[in-house]
Amino acid sequence: MNTLAEGEKGAPDTDRTVNKYKAGARGSSDITTTDRPSSAAGPFSGSESTESALEATAGADSIPDGGVTAWLQVLGSWIILAETWGLVNAFGVYQTYYETNMLSSISSSSISWIGSVQGALLMMVSFVSGPLYDAGYFRHLIFVGLGLVVLGQFLTSLCSVYWQVLLAQGVMTGIGMGLSFLPSAAILAQYFRRRRALVLGISSTGSPLVGITLPIIFSRLEPRIGFAWTTRTIAFILLALSAIPLACMHTRLPPSEGAPRRIIDPTALREASFLTTVCGSFFVFLTLYVPFFYLQLYAETHGLASPDISPYVVTVLNAGSIVGRVVPNHLADRAGSVNMLLVCGVCTLVVLAGWFGIQNFAGLIVFALLYGGFSGGIVSLMPSVIISLTPDPGRVGARLGMNFLTTGVALLIGTPVAGAVVNGFGRSQWLGVIGYSTAGMLVGVSLHGTSRLLLWRTKGQVKA
Template sequence: MIKLGKSTVTSEEKAETYTSAESAPLDTEVKSSHEDDVAAPSISSSKPGFDIPNGGVVAWLQVAGSFFLIFNSWGIANTYGVYQTFYEENILSSMAPSAISWIGSIQGFLLLMFGVLTGPIFDMGYFYSLLAAGTFLIVFGMMMTSLSTQYYQVLLSQGICVGLGSGCLFVPSVAIVAMYFSKRRAFAIGIAASGSSIGGVIYPAIFHQLQPKVGFGWATRVIGFVALGTQIFALAVMRRRSGPTAPRQIIDKTAWREAPYVLFALATFFAFMGLYIPFFNISTFAEGKTGASVELAFYSVPIISAASTFGRILPGLIADRVGPLNMLAPSSVASAILVFSWAAVHNVGGLVTFALLYGLASGAIVSLAPSVVATLTPDLRRLGGRIGMQFSIAGLGLLIGNPIAGAIENVQEREYLGAQMFCGAILMASTIATIGARIAKTGPRLMVKA
């Protein structure tokens, strides 16, 4: 509940410190005002800025600001499926689809991999510097993309420049929310992460509607201007709670001695290797395999993104009660099963059904991952660095996943089965690693919050 005016801090809220959550039995009842639904080792509350408010106007403004950071990082990345189709049919028609897919893969790779640097930078207090740099690089990259006519130009502007800008925004966008919420952390991060899905609906629609009327250049520039306006809002309202910490190493070596963290890093690697294959390929699949119209084939990507909005928010509500790992495992296995079922789709009805269900199931993989890392982090002052390391591993998966799928499929012969089976198998591997991380954290007990 958002509190207007000056927020009051209850004794229960004062007891919550800037730390991560440990697992607790699901059937445990709260026995006193000082026993939260998650218990954690504490950091001295005498240090300013470490009491977690769990609400209030300022806290929810951070969620709104994070929404737009993710809207302009992941939302633009999710738009690449539309650009891929346009490039294959127009200015880059002489290039192989797998070569064109490298542009989107590099963009997504840098979005995630750059977190290994931006995470420690965020922990050191340079939040606004990251936001300013990310805003400039995304807007500049989209403007340069609008002028591009050659493969290397698109690669430099849309792949590398926009990718680096997105990388400056992503880790701060999720780490800052964790500083303001502990009880409803997964739900708050889920709302922020839904910016990816909303961006994946709005930005493709902008391009699709404007490109035939004003051309590729101005359609892309409009996306850049929208990004600029929404980034200005984020810069105006976002506030980092704690002051700069001592300089840290880029790699937090202690994390790699913790089995749950290592196993979850493996899970995110496999997840992001397969997660975006349907996003990048469903439009060409729709045209080549289901007989869908060009219009419907285009909107298949926004359909996935729209369904993913609910898939990012609703699992967060449940995860705050049962734990993010307990929610993520079934979401991963459902995504894998749906991708295997994708091979049986041969008509428009099946296409729309798959797009809706896959968006709903896969949304939790992105939105819950930061919450999982928070529960695996003993000291949340190191959260930015740990999220950055986690998603840099995921970036390697994203970098290679879509080009592998592009090399396996045969668009000319309308053969997509190999890519579909590859995607399903990779997502199932992610499920196994997620379950392994959960067992390593809490043991084999079922009724335990994790």
């Protein structure tokens, strides 16, 4: 930080924050690149790498760590995450409706591709939105992204055949999500340092909250006004909410100048702990969202809940996820992100195996609450785990991108495979779905455990 101090001496008093940023960058011959804020922040967790990058350019004292403007960014991020991951979390209500009504002639596997494409594009397009955010296109990204999300919902209300729904709700909405969600989380790194984990945990609760409310809205309105106007009503709600982040969110610092972001980090391919973690993430996310997509349908087909009550199963899943996205992150500051990820993974696996024993509505609700909580911890901790496995802050963006790409592919194929099992196993179809989900989670958690063991043996890390 000495070189930064020298650079700051020459900065004028006016526009102090911006000039400190520029002076710090000029004052150090050692700093040739900066870690990008968009690359360093995942959708649901704090980012030490973003902190390192900002401290290396502007100084830690320039981050406000509060104030009205800073908390308005949290509000905007909360809304954007609600409109992106929230819709993914709530897709189960659409899955059930399509299978039992509008697209009843289409296989369960084909219908699940709609939600899978949506979630996969959310992750994969973030691979592109990161560099665009770095280049100073934050406002453009959230404007276009939220616009596509809302437009996709409106167009979904006009759909009547499968391919139309896939393009509108899957592709268009998914691209909009991918453009907006990562920048909306990354911008918080410019406003918070000491309370960043808490702030990102708070902002991430927007997604499960939509997962709670949207199934209720859909189940209440659809029988009265039909699918088209129910979907339009949801789109109008999203449109009204989108006005808030567009009005209040803006970057505090100018875009950093430096070398282009590296898409692939070759050093990561030589680190066994990183590779096993990413491979484990693939298998975890391959089956993580199967209950979110299929638990409501399972409840109806097994007589555990009537069609009027079954949408609340998705609501309970997301209610549990709210707690799971905040508490593990708070504990990870003391126990380590890798350790907490392993704990959440083991607990998720145990709960998932308990799916075999559900015999009544009470058991269904307990399962949904516990699974939502522990799986929410996995989602919120994953980016911070990747960051903790990256010794060089300048490589965090590339490694997060590699992980996003891997989990995006898993999201794309995981639930359609479960849908194929539903269609192809006859009377034992649900045993196949539960077995598939449990097996994928078991492989993923085992690989995460292997990564933790490698860290202990090679680096002697207890808190990781």
